[in-house]
Amino acid sequence: RASRQTADQRPELQISFEFFPPKNDAMEERFWDSVHKLAPLKPRFVSVTYGAGGTTRERTLRMVSSIKKDTGVDAAAHLTCVGASRDEVDAVVRGYQAAGINRIVALRGDPPEGVGQPFTPHPEGYQNAADLVAGIRRIGDFDISVAAYPEKHPQSESWDVEIDNLKRKLDGGADRAITQMFFSNGDYLRYLERARAAGITAPIVPGIQPIHSFKQISSFAGRCGTSIPAWLAERFDGLDDEPETHALVASAVAAEQVTELLDEGVTEFHIYTHNRSPLALALARILGRRPVA
Numbered sequence: 001r002a003s004r005q006t007a008d009q010r011p012e013l014q015i016s017f018e019f020f021p022p023k024n025d026a027m028e029e030r031f032w033d034s035v036h037k038l039a040p041l042k043p044r045f046v047s048v049t050y051g052a053g054g055t056t057r058e059r060t061l062r063m064v065s066s067i068k069k070d071t072g073v074d075a076a077a078h079l080t081c082v083g084a085s086r087d088e089v090d091a092v093v094r095g096y097q098a099a100g101i102n103r104i105v106a107l108r109g110d111p112p113e114g115v116g117q118p119f120t121p122h123p124e125g126y127q128n129a130a131d132l133v134a135g136i137r138r139i140g141d142f143d144i145s146v147a148a149y150p151e152k153h154p155q156s157e158s159w160d161v162e163i164d165n166l167k168r169k170l171d172g173g174a175d176r177a178i179t180q181m182f183f184s185n186g187d188y189l190r191y192l193e194r195a196r197a198a199g200i201t202a203p204i205v206p207g208i209q210p211i212h213s214f215k216q217i218s219s220f221a222g223r224c225g226t227s228i229p230a231w232l233a234e235r236f237d238g239l240d241d242e243p244e245t246h247a248l249v250a251s252a253v254a255a256e257q258v259t260e261l262l263d264e265g266v267t268e269f270h271i272y273t274h275n276r277s278p279l280a281l282a283l284a285r286i287l288g289r290r291p292v293a
């Protein structure tokens with residue numbers, strides 16, 4: 001079993017961590033504390049999200065540049081094309097380029113009305129993520145990640161539409177896909193099969209969401225089309241006011257998820273940190289990562 005091998009026996013294992021740009025001083029402190037605790041695990045890269053509709057444009061750029069300078073870890077900037085013209089989006093890409101950022105997570109984004117609401121492209125904007133990938137490729141030689149949805153994007157009418165869209169993004173020049181969070185590994189493994197059957201060979205990296213707050217995660221999951229299995233809800237039932245037990249259950253759930261995936265042959269993991277380090281650190285340990293000075 002891969003999950004019982006030592007890290008030396010699995011040299012191909014790669015991890016990455018996702019953060020969001022902090023909104024105030026207190027949040028910035030927690031952001032840096034987490035970055036400094038996770039950077040010694042030598043992730044392939046860490047990424048910083050782009051607030052809905054580009055609201056964090058400057059902060060995303062500042063955080064990504066500072067992570068690179070401060071820790072030496074490669075950092076990726078997320079970018080969305082919703083609500084902006086091509087010229088505006090291209091200017092952000094050139095800004096990343098000028099700051100020495102060579103990794104982008106390229107996304108369409110969601111309309112201001114909210115996740116799951118119909119999307120109308122800006123009249124002079126990129127039409128979708130595939131169109132954005134092509135635009136970024138025209139500007140420079142970036143490492144590009146795109147999004148994938150093991151339970152289908154809520155706006156994909158069918159599995160064919162979902163997989164065709166993923167294929168367009170990867171054929172258009174993206175290097176890998178990172179999945180939306182999911183809690184049933186079967187959904188991810190079936191998605192991989194569908195993608196491979198459609199001729200997609202690029203890595204589809206599972207996005208692992210440690211459950212730091214079941215209440216928050218389940219509410220967000222409902223909005224982005226991730227289902228919460230009954231067994232998962234049962235494990236957290238009644239734990240809202242029991243932080244220690246909640247954290248132990250969360251760690252066990254995430255450990256079980258990555259252990260199963262390791263045994264299925266998965267070698268790359270993207271961990272959603274919500275700017276908190278403890279569960280991400282525990283998960284990295286289970287994947288065989290220890291801090292490197």
Ligand code: FAD
Pocket residue numbers: 048049050051052053078079080105106107108109110116127128129130146147148153154155156157161162165169178179180181207
């Ligand atoms: P797309 O790949 O463009 O697809 C969206 C939908 O449109 C799909 O249903 C697709 O099938 C359909 N579609 C696209 N093109 C066509 C076409 N030509 N014909 C028919 N149907 C089509 N959001 C943020 O605001 N900021 C972030 O930093 C951020 N980071 C994320 C990171 C990851 C790893 C993930 C998984 C999501 C992230 N999101 C982020 C959320 C993302 O913006 C939303 O999920 C959004 O609804 C879809 O973006 P996309 O890039 O997947 O869109």
